[in-house]
Amino acid sequence: MSEVQSIAIVGGTHGNELTGIQLVRHLQNSPTPYSDNFILSFILANAEAIAANVRFIDVDLNRQFHLDNLKSSNSMLYELNLAKILNQKIGPKHSPLTDLVIDIHNTTSAMGPTLIVLEDSDFYREMARYLKQHMPEANILLEDEVPYQEHPYLCTVGKRGIMLELGAQPQGVSRSDIFTQCQSMLQIILDYVDLHNKQALPSSEPVTTYRFGEVVLFPMDEEDQILGLVHPNLLDGDFQPVKINEPIFAMFDGSELLFKGDKTIYPHFVNEAAYKQSNVAFSTADKFMW
Amino acid sequence: MSEVQSIAIVGGTHGNELTGIQLVRHLQNSPTPYSDNFILSFILANAEAIAANVRFIDVDLNRQFHLDNLKSSNSMLYELNLAKILNQKIGPKHSPLTDLVIDIHNTTSAMGPTLIVLEDSDFYREMARYLKQHMPEANILLEDEVPYQEHPYLCTVGKRGIMLELGAQPQGVSRSDIFTQCQSMLQIILDYVDLHNKQALPSSEPVTTYRFGEVVLFPMDEEDQILGLVHPNLLDGDFQPVKINEPIFAMFDGSELLFKGDKTIYPHFVNEAAYKQSNVAFSTADKFMW
Numbered sequence: 001m002s003e004v005q006s007i008a009i010v011g012g013t014h015g016n017e018l019t020g021i022q023l024v025r026h027l028q029n030s031p032t033p034y035s036d037n038f039i040l041s042f043i044l045a046n047a048e049a050i051a052a053n054v055r056f057i058d059v060d061l062n063r064q065f066h067l068d069n070l071k072s073s074n075s076m077l078y079e080l081n082l083a084k085i086l087n088q089k090i091g092p093k094h095s096p097l098t099d100l101v102i103d104i105h106n107t108t109s110a111m112g113p114t115l116i117v118l119e120d121s122d123f124y125r126e127m128a129r130y131l132k133q134h135m136p137e138a139n140i141l142l143e144d145e146v147p148y149q150e151h152p153y154l155c156t157v158g159k160r161g162i163m164l165e166l167g168a169q170p171q172g173v174s175r176s177d178i179f180t181q182c183q184s185m186l187q188i189i190l191d192y193v194d195l196h197n198k199q200a201l202p203s204s205e206p207v208t209t210y211r212f213g214e215v216v217l218f219p220m221d222e223e224d225q226i227l228g229l230v231h232p233n234l235l236d237g238d239f240q241p242v243k244i245n246e247p248i249f250a251m252f253d254g255s256e257l258l259f260k261g262d263k264t265i266y267p268h269f270v271n272e273a274a275y276k277q278s279n280v281a282f283s284t285a286d287k288f289m290w
Numbered sequence: 291m292s293e294v295q296s297i298a299i300v301g302g303t304h305g306n307e308l309t310g311i312q313l314v315r316h317l318q319n320s321p322t323p324y325s326d327n328f329i330l331s332f333i334l335a336n337a338e339a340i341a342a343n344v345r346f347i348d349v350d351l352n353r354q355f356h357l358d359n360l361k362s363s364n365s366m367l368y369e370l371n372l373a374k375i376l377n378q379k380i381g382p383k384h385s386p387l388t389d390l391v392i393d394i395h396n397t398t399s400a401m402g403p404t405l406i407v408l409e410d411s412d413f414y415r416e417m418a419r420y421l422k423q424h425m426p427e428a429n430i431l432l433e434d435e436v437p438y439q440e441h442p443y444l445c446t447v448g449k450r451g452i453m454l455e456l457g458a459q460p461q462g463v464s465r466s467d468i469f470t471q472c473q474s475m476l477q478i479i480l481d482y483v484d485l486h487n488k489q490a491l492p493s494s495e496p497v498t499t500y501r502f503g504e505v506v507l508f509p510m511d512e513e514d515q516i517l518g519l520v521h522p523n524l525l526d527g528d529f530q531p532v533k534i535n536e537p538i539f540a541m542f543d544g545s546e547l548l549f550k551g552d553k554t555i556y557p558h559f560v561n562e563a564a565y566k567q568s569n570v571a572f573s574t575a576d577k578f579m580w
Contacts, residue, residue, distance in 0.1 A: 025515070026542045053566065108460040170398040170460035172563035176519035176540040225315070229466035250466040252316045273462035276343065 003197045004099040004160070006039040008090045009186070011104050013062050013154050014274070015049025018174035019166055019182045020104025034190050037197070041098075045086060045154060048078060053172055055274055062103075063152040067093055083154075091157030093149065101158030102189060104182060107167035108273040109282075111238045113185050114139040116163040119148040123160060123196070125290055129204035130192040135185060139239055141165070141268065141285065143212040162189070168236070171273055210239055210266050210285035218281045219249055219257055227251055230271055230281050238268040239285070249281070293487045294389040294450070296329040298380045299476070301394050303352050303444050304564070305339025308464035309456055309472045310394025324480050327487070331388075335376060335444060338368060343462055345564055352393075353442045357383055373444075381447030383439060391448030392479060394472060397457035398563040399572075401528045403475050404429040406453040409438040413450065413486070415580055419494035420482040425475060429529055431455070431558065431575065433502040452479070458526070461563055500529055500556050500575035508571045509539055509547055517541055520561055520571050528558040529575070539571070 009027065011020025024042045032040055044050060048057050057078040064070075064083035070093060075081055090098045107114075115131055115138060117124040128140040148156060155161025164185055166178050195201045218226040228251035234242065241264045242248060248267075249257035259265065265284040269275065272282075299317065301310025311334060318332045334340060338347050347368040354360075354373035360383060365371055380388045397404075405421055405428060407414040418430040438446060445451025454475055456468050485491045508516040518541035524532065531554045532538060538557075539547035549555065555574040559565065562572075 022516075022519075022542070108463055168460075170458075170561075170563050171462070172566050173398055173460075173561045174519050175525060175561065177522045177525060179519055180522075180540075226312075229312075229464050229469055232467045232470075235465060235467060250470075252312070271460075271463045271465065273460050276462050 004038070004193045006041070006098045007100045007102065007190070007193070008041045008043055008098045008158065009102050009104070010043045010045050010090075010154065012044040012046050012050045013103055014055045014060075014105065015046050015051070016053050016055050016171040017104075017106035017169075018172065019106050019169065019179055020164075021050055022174055022179060023104060023182055023186070034194065037194050038190070041090070043086075043090065045103075046079065046082060055171070062154050065093065065154055065156055066152045067149070069152070086154065087157050093157045096157060096159045098158040099160060100193065101155040101161040102186065103153070103155040103161065103163045104186075105163055105165045106169045106171075106178070107165055107269060108170055109238050109268065109270045110168040110236045111165055111268055112137055112139055112167070113181050114141050114165040114268075115185075115189075116141045116143060116165055118143050118151050118153070118156065118161065120144050120290075124162070126196070126201060126204055127162070127189065127192050128209060128290060129207045130195075130201065131185070131188055132207045133204070134188045134191075138185065140207055140209040140290065141212065142209050142290070145212060164189075206289040208287060209290035210268065210287055213265065213284035213286060215275075215280045215283050216248070216267075217279045219251065220279060226279070227253075228257060231256065234267055234270050234282065238270050239266050241265070241287075242267055294328070294483045296331070296388050297390045297392065297480070297483070298331045298333055298388045298448060299392050299394070300333045300335050300444065302334040302336050302340045303393055304345045304350075304395060305336050305341070306343050306345050306461040307394075307396035307459075308462065309396050309459065309469055310454075311340055312464055312469060313394060313472055313476070324484065327484050328480070331380070333376075333380065335393075336369065336372060345461070352444050355383065355444055355446055356442045357439070359442075376444065377447050383447045386447060386449045388448040389450060390483065391445040391451040392454065392476065393443070393445040393451065394454045394476075395456070396459045396461075396468070397455055397559060398460055399528050399558065399560045400458040400526045401455055401558055402427055402429055402457070403471050404431050404455040404558075405475075405479075406431045406433060406455055408433050408441050408443070408446065408451065410434050410580075414452070416486070416491060416494055417452070417479065417482050418499060418580060419497045420485075420491065421475070421478055422497045423494070424478045424481075428475065430497055430499040430580065431502065432499050432580070435502060454479075496579040498577060499580035500558065500577055503555065503574035503576060505565075505570045505573050506538070506557075507569045509541065510569060516569070517543075518547060521546065524557055524560050524572065528560050529556050531555070531577075532557055
């Protein structure tokens with residue numbers, strides 16, 4: 001397995017997710033312990049959105065890294081052009097300069113520190129195991145419903161790419177406990193990559209992992225008004241199981257809507273503010289030992 | 291003391307504070323238990339901001355109800371003109387149609403259900419006591435640093451006006467537990483006003499109350515970048531005491547900044563997302579028995 005030499009650490013892909021922005025700024029101004037081991041670059045991805053304290057200016061930057069988008073002609077949309085610039089800087093996708101892109105995000109849902117990986121391979125599996133060993137409170141989320149490079153995420157312009165997702169934190173807020181947690185998480189990931197390069201990884205144990213299933217929409221009326229809210233049972237407990245016939249929505253009329261699937265789900269991204277526009281209440285996952 | 295006949299229940303003064311918006315919509319479509327006792331009106335204050343899921347379009351609507359603003363000529367600013375329309379509809383300030391305005395807000399800080407009153411008088415003191423008796427988890431915040439009508443808040447166009455402030459809830463998110471809490475809080479306030487009208491209030495006990503002091507800014511460098519975050523000790527515990535020389539900021543360089551005042555403070559609006567732009571980290575309060 002090839003070495004990971006160049007690493008891009010990215011914050012501000014979404015301009016109102018402050019932990020990554022502040023951590024990248026801090027790292028830019030600090031002596032980096034790993035500067036001898038890696039070629040590190042620190043990137044604040046969406047400067048305009050950061051300045052405006054919004055998720056994005058025109059469209060979600062973290063959905064613009066489809067190869068089709070990157071090959072299209074210039075656009076009126078700020079983030080579509082920005083994606084092309086970033087693709088040149090840290091990609092380009094399919095023949096990248098960067099061996100690993102670490103993109104730092106926040107969520108308003110109580111997902112704790114979650115490592116999102118996009119491919120079921122040795123490198124990511126061992127990373128997940130190493131992280132969980134050194135940060136037991138971390139969650140592992142595998143989104144491999146499409147091949148790695150077909151994802152539209154910024155981190156996929158790297159040869160490898162992951163997302164660190166930390167919550168619960170409101171948009172436009174930075175919590176000191178989450179900032180510290182993110183620092184630790186990043187350090188553990190860099191430790192892992194260094195040990196991977198040196199072929200010095202300790203033996204690992206299978207790790208509880210959640211695999212993305214589908215999104216669940218709010219119940220809506222014919223005029224596109226929501227009819228209820230995510231049930232109290234699902235609040236502040238992302239990745240906790242919900243069984244068949246357990247309530248998932250508390251309706252404004254006082255009734256409850258029950259989960260009518262065919263197997264236990266593990267909701268996450270519960271009440272993520274950014275997904276309100278698409279009426280997404282939460283995502284589901286399966287659980288397995290990886 | 292005069293009767294309270296007309297009550298305006300307002301949501302969406304800030305377009306991304308969803309609890310009040312959804313509660314007003316729900317009440318508009320539901321049989322209202324108090325329709326015989328009061329003339330109730332339900333108002334979604336800032337329709338454009340609600341549609342855009344933002345706090346405001348041009349300027350903060352809840353700071354535009356100074357008498358000078360309301361008397362000024364037409365403006366390019368959407369919310370300044372909107373304030374004049376709302377002033378005619380539920381005010382006008384100084385000779386109002388509405389006896390009581392109840393304006394519902396959310397905060398990203400962990401203030402729980404907080405009743406904000408703007409004047410130290412029998413009516414509000416007894417309301418605070420009645421609320422606390424029926425909802426022990428509620429907090430009472432008195433902002434009487436200026437006379438009632440000199441406040442710039444929407445609710446001050448009513449003869450009397452209060453704000454219900456519920457948190458922690460991220461902007462653009464609606465939590466079912468907070469929605470239910472807001473329903474209960476509103477019900478208790480209406481019960482109180484009904485008993486007040488009937489001169490049938492039970493005897494009351496003094497209530498712990500917080501009186502607004504001042505705002506505390508984030509520590510900043512010369513380039514207007516913040517140098518630290520609100521200390522973990524202050525997170526998720528609004529209205530908990532901070533004593534002299536206790537830490538209030540965790541600096542990015544690893545150090546702590548201590549509180550250098552001359553008396554114990556009770557921080558609130560800790561990490562309120564909307565105050566980021568003004569670099570406000572939290573507000574302080576004194577505590578007293580009211």
